[in-house]
Amino acid sequence: MSEDLTVFLAIYIIAFLIGFPNTVLAFCLCIRKIHSKPIPIDIFMLNLAASDLVFLTFLPLKMKEDADNMVWKMPEALCRFSVLMFFLPLYSSSLFLAAISAERYVCAAFPVRYKSPKRIVYTTVICVVTWVIIAVASVFAYKAAFLDSNEADNTTNNHSLKAPQSCYINFTSKQLTELLPVRFGIAVGFFLLPLLICCFCYISLIRILMKCPIFKRQRKLRVVGLVVGxxxxxxxxxxxxxxxxxxGFIKKENPDWRMKALMLSTLNTCFDPIIFFCISKDMRRAIKVCAKALCSFMPI
Known part of the structure; x- marks a missing residue:
């Protein structure tokens, strides 16, 4: 195994060990909270946690691929399905982070309207529409990536060539012609726009908190933690x-460093627990209980 693949595998393992237990905890707490007294932020957090869980569930397949020196030794159908399940959460996370930022801003700027019972309905509709948009975008990217895949090296089953199979790495010129514009649209719609929404909402939220003396210092610190996360x-x-x-869209090619950038994307499951911790009182309480229980078993 090369040095780069060793680093990739280490990052994947760290992301899984940190992200999985925290995300499961956040997911369960959100379900319990929604079942007892649903509020919009819990619904958005539940969807963000669900997105991370999908990602983490299929992350071990990425670990296996790296351990095999990027040779895909599993069924071809599993490659195609894992690609869809691996990238879909990357798109959904940014949208739900933007939704959370907008919800926090609305809560502080319009507290009376925020308490309207219809907010639950609106929030549910927003989440459903978000998943539909993500699914449509993922299907377009998926179809472009596997267009005439037998001509490429990425998922072929042509054993007569005796070439090692790989998954979603090498692409034909025809595939890139279809895939690169889709990727560019994804970068604009699922990264740039959500980032602008988050910046506007959190800057506005911080201004509101700084001008209003009734908010406690702890709440202001949690908002800072939410923004940082x-x-x-x-x-x-x-x-x-x-x-x-x-x-890639500008140069009309698949950048060589794309795999390193993709490796960094797995770290979002390590940072999302910061967001869960800053928003959810139940999450903070559960982590404190777990920390105390862990300290009690540690030798002095």
């Missing part, structure tokens, strides 16, 4: 990956 996701996890889309 969101910016970490966009800056470290999403920016390099989407930059590869833009560069």
């Amino acid at each position: 969101t910016l970490l996701v966009f800056a470290i996890s999403f920016a390099p990956y989407n930059a590869s889309h833009v560069v």
Whole structure:
């Protein structure tokens, strides 16, 4: 295994070990909260947690691929399905982060309207529409990537060539012609626009909190943590990956460093728990209980 693949595998393992237990905890707490007393932010958090869980569920397949030196030794159908399930959460996370930022801003700027019972209905509709948009975009990218796939090296089953199979790595010129514009559209619609929404909402939210003395210092610190966690996701996890889309579209090629950018995108599952922690009181309480229980078993 090359040095790069060793680093990739280590990052995947770290992302899984940190992200999976925290995301499962957040998912369960959101379900319990929605069942007892649903509010819009819990619905958005539930969808973000669900998105991360889908990603983390298929991350071990990426680990296996790296351990096999990027040779796909599993069924071809599993490659195609895992590609769809691997990239779909990357698109959905940015949209739900933007939705959370908009919800936090509306909660502070329009507290009376925020308490309207119709907000639950509107939030549910927004989540359903978001998943539909993500599914449509993913299907377009999926079809473009596997167009005439037997001509490429990425998922062929032509054993007579005796070439090692790989999954979603090498592309024909025809595939790139279809795929690169789709990737560019994804970078604009699923990265740039959500980032602008988050920046506007959080800047406005911070201004409101600074001008209003009734908000406690702890709440202001949680908002700062929420902003920092969101910016970490966009800056470290999403920016390099989407930059590869833009560069690839301009140069009409698949950038060589795209795999490294894709590796960084897995770290969003490490940063999302910061967002869950800053928003959910139940999450903070559960983590404190788990920390105390862990400390009690540790030798002094």
